Amino acid sequence: MASDQATCDGSLSSTDFQNAANAFAQKWNKFNSGFPEWSWIDCSNRLGFATHGVTEGYLSLQKVIFPRSMEEEHDKGSSNDQEEPFDTATLVQSTIDSDNGDRYDFHVVYSSSYRVPVLYFHAQTSDGQPLNIGEIEKNLPSKSSDVLMESKWTFITQQEHPYLNRPWYMLHPCGTSEWMKLLLADHAHNSTDRYLVSWFTVVGQVFGLKLPLEMLKS
């Protein structure tokens, strides 16, 4: 299949991105019930006319709560405990009990330049104040905050959200196709379907977000 060939070098075409996004969202929503759901936001009409041949849209996961209490625990926790500091089940909460914690919105947007998905996120406190990078750092596993300190300009920076036209935080995508090539090397078939699952196992780690095992099988 042509689409599988496209992913052999770790990249993805824009059409395959939408397919991969649907496959990922379906799996997530099936195995992560009770948590916020990923949904596809269609932007094909954003210019005031229908676009042809190019996927215009992105995946959105809203209102992921990072409990404040976890942060403090994390601060107190020993620095050696870096391997698996959080369990997804306690980290990602449903929106019902959202009074206490920082709220993260995640968008997965396709980059035509890098031909890979890019993670954008926005974070705010429970009363709607946007978090700055220092506050965000406190929500991240210590591994991520170390990288953040070392690579101030090339890991997470604010960039303009391609569809919302306002500043969002972004994980820099310039190395994505390299490590995706490695991740997909063993799966010659159906790599489009698996693409975002594999991608998220790496990108989610930045936030201590893990996928349920069921999603990694199949």
Added chain:
Amino acid sequence: MQGGEKEAQRYVWDGAIPLQVHLHDSEVTTLPPPPPALILAPRIGYLPLLSSQLKPFFSGALPPGVDTIWFDYKGLPLKWYISTGVLFDLLCAEPERPWNLTVHFRGYPGNILIPCDGEDSVKWSYINSLKEAAYIIHGSSKNVMNMSQPDQVELWRSVMNGKLETYNRISSKLKLGIIEDDFSDKVNPSLKAPHTVNETEATTTLKTSRIPVRLYLCNTNQDFENLETVPPFETWDQISYINRPVELNKEGKYFTLYDAIKSILPEFFHPAAEEEGKDGVIKLVRIQGIEPKMEIPFSWVVNNLMNPDYFLHICVYINAGRPMGT
């Protein structure tokens, strides 16, 4: 002409916008208020880099506090990470000279603009853009990321200070030679000389088929007779960016600017769309302050009119008949 430098590239690098910069009323603490500052802003430069000239000029009138410089044009906060020339082409349908901007040192609109911590932010915005261009051209950003620290600093200084010779010397190491300029070779065979001198380099340079392009689409929402009647933009929502590389089709005839824009915005070239608006949906195409003929070979446009970040920035005014995002 020296060292592979092109005449048009020299014009682009020397290009500047005359600015008349007013301090925002709310930040004036002196009577009489300070006069506006007259300043030439390089097209390829970025507005925050004018801070070293503007801050001393206005510092006497400012209230106490921490300074974070930003600009607006008729109330629209200006995105500092877009080069000054592109902002001018984009926001002044009819060029206004001098361009009247308002400078602010307080109340940074962080919900609209990416934060700017001075020159470092501008530099990294440039480097990240260059990385992106390198990735489009080579499929890897390594050449940019592996640049030596002194080269990186010198490259950035050359952009900041408009030193084209230095820029060409350092940037040639990145091997981002985009496409063969078949046009110049044919009209002026003497231009071939530098190519033969650098033959070894030319053969090792990857000739790409993907060209980094940022296209800015301004939807005016109405038909306009002449450019003066285009109303100023009130929000950035009226302007969309399309960040999509142009895939170069090398087969057969020249690939023109028309072909390139058509490949990015095929919507406007469908028979139905072309019928709909009698004069076409596209009202204006502007690159580096000029309105190039659509039949120009795209290779010439890219090689001569690109910005120092290796992106070709194209401003397109359209009338799509209805507002964007609906």
